[in-house]
Amino acid sequence: MMRTDAAVEERVLLIFAHPDDESFGSAGLLAMLDDRDLPVVLLLATRGEAGEISSPDVGTPETLGPVREREVRQAMAIVGINDVRFLGYRDSGMAGTPENDDPRALVNAPDAELVAHLIGQIRDVRPTTVVTFGADGIYGHPDHVRIHHATMAAVRRAADDGTLAGLGEPWRIGALYFSAAPRERMLEWHELPNTPFHDMPREQVAKLGTPMSEITHWLDIRPYADRKRRVLASHRSQVGVNGPMADLPPEMTERFLATEQLRRAPLPWDSNNVATRIIDRLASDNPTEPPAAT
Ligand SMILES: [Zn+2]
Known part of the structure; x- marks a missing residue:
């Protein structure tokens, strides 16, 4: 039976590719959800084994997977x-x-297999909201883009009663959001001497992220800025000692540390049922436009 009525307990499932993907764009959101005692599950496709390593005393290419798993578990404990x-x-890798x-590698996973794993997880967690x-994959990492497409397919197919034997009972989520980095700000970042996009020409950066208009x-995560800092600092292998x-x-x-941005994606079964849209409610208490720079 399909249930996404108001009686359903709110539950949020985040689906990302690597440890820290959830922290850069969503640590403030996670702190907000924690303050409201809402259950959240984080699903990561990989342990980020191919990431850069901030310092050799943190890990080696051989140990990076377990190191990053530990880091993300520590980071997530800060937001409950x-x-x-x-x-x-x-x-x-890039x-x-x-x-x-x-x-x-995630990019080499057969599509049917990856989507089936995600359907199984969605039906197990039974989230009202998926992020x-x-x-765009924020900056176009092939794993980010892959996770986007696989999650889109899995959200739709998890709602089917079709012929997905062994993957649990059908489940229809209430709302889907994409973590969004403002393109205009990424372009500003690109101007800095120590930009992380140093190997990308401006034309390429101009296609990254999400235009602010979308x-x-x-x-408004300003009350959670300190927690976000601590969450990010937990990813030592990625951010270094200075954060x-x-x-x-x-x-x-x-x-x-003032705002996080999301884009709500339409679902084929969208209705006016906003009871299961926790993020809409969080944002409605908050600015719907970037807060004025102070
Ligand atoms: Zn990533």
């Missing part, structure tokens, strides 16, 4: 999440790197 799951694929060719990447939800904001000018750090 203890249900962190892994699909067990391997990080595919486009054009040798990791792309590893047969265990994942948009088609962002549907701005969450992720070490290279950012203070005004950009402040802005980064």
